[in-house]
Amino acid sequence: MSDQRERVGLVCPSCSTTEPTVHEVLNPGGAATVRCTECGHTHKTRIPEPETVELDIVVSQDDESFSTTMEVPADTYTEVGGEFIVDTPDALLQARVTGIEVGDERRVEEANVEEIETLWTRAIDNVSVKVTLHPADGDRETTRALTVNVPGDYEFEVGKTETFGTEEFTVEGIQIRENAPEYRFDKLDHSGDVAFAKDVKRLYARDETSTAWSAW
Structure with missing residues (x-):
């Protein structure tokens, strides 16, 4: 079983009376029992409440x-x-x-x-992601907008086909939010590029919904 004891920084009367060392809290309370991890000395002290x-x-x-x-x-x-x-x-x-x-x-x-x-x-627990869809025939002059609601840690991948209810689309580009960390570029458009939904400003995708562009 792993040691889950709280650790705090305190002075040790045995090995460090001026500079704090890491102590394990053996018995919390008003006068807590603690043990110095540097020298093993056990003593009682009051643990100050953090400001x-x-x-x-x-x-x-x-x-x-x-x-x-x-x-x-x-x-x-x-x-x-x-x-x-x-x-x-x-x-x-x-x-x-x-x-x-x-x-x-x-x-x-x-x-x-x-x-x-x-x-x-x-x-960012659950987020709404805006999607710009263009027809499968490549006509980018005729597009439509869609919003999907997903957990923040949901992954979108360039080249992957997504299905939400009656909507189906293939991700072609991912626009990354300004404050998202750990992305090399602010626009991902290579097959296999992946981004978490919480980091996505907008998806650009090919519409795969069979009836989306049918004639009247």
């Missing part, structure tokens, strides 16, 4: 948004593109940071939470 700050968060979901607040550790650092859990009164949401507003309504790419006035985010 927190109240963070104002705006969460965008599709075409709507709402505001909430969260208590977070004061030493937290965040950056555009980072992901975290937003704890709201109604639900827990996985969100990605899309904007960080500090003093004087200034936007920055990264900041400590103590500096942040408002954190702008986008929910």
Whole structure:
């Protein structure tokens, strides 16, 4: 069985009286029993509660948004593109940071939470992906739009045929969102290129729906 004990940084009266070392919490409580991982010394001490700050968060979901607040550790650092859990009164949401507003309504790419006035985010648990479809005959002058709703970690692959209800299409290109990490290009169009739905701004696809372009 793996060791699931909490670990904290504390001074050790045996081997480090000035600089914190990593301690295992053997018995939590007001006067917790802890063991230094450097020298093995066990002693009792009070574990300080971490300082927190109240963070104002705006969460965008599709075409709507709402505001909430969260208590977070004061030493937290965040950056555009980072992901975290937003704890709201109604639900827990996985969100990605899309904007960080500090003093004087200034936007920055990264900041400590103590500096942040408002954190702008986008929910990525479940997402709506816009699709531009063109006919199978290649006539790009006649296109139609479609929106599909999928989990954020759903994978779209260039060259793969997707089916959603009565809709069927083959992915030909994937436009990546600005704040999506770990993609070499902002447009994927080589067979086998893959992107998570939460990172997709738009899909470009060939319509395979048999009745989509039938005559009247």
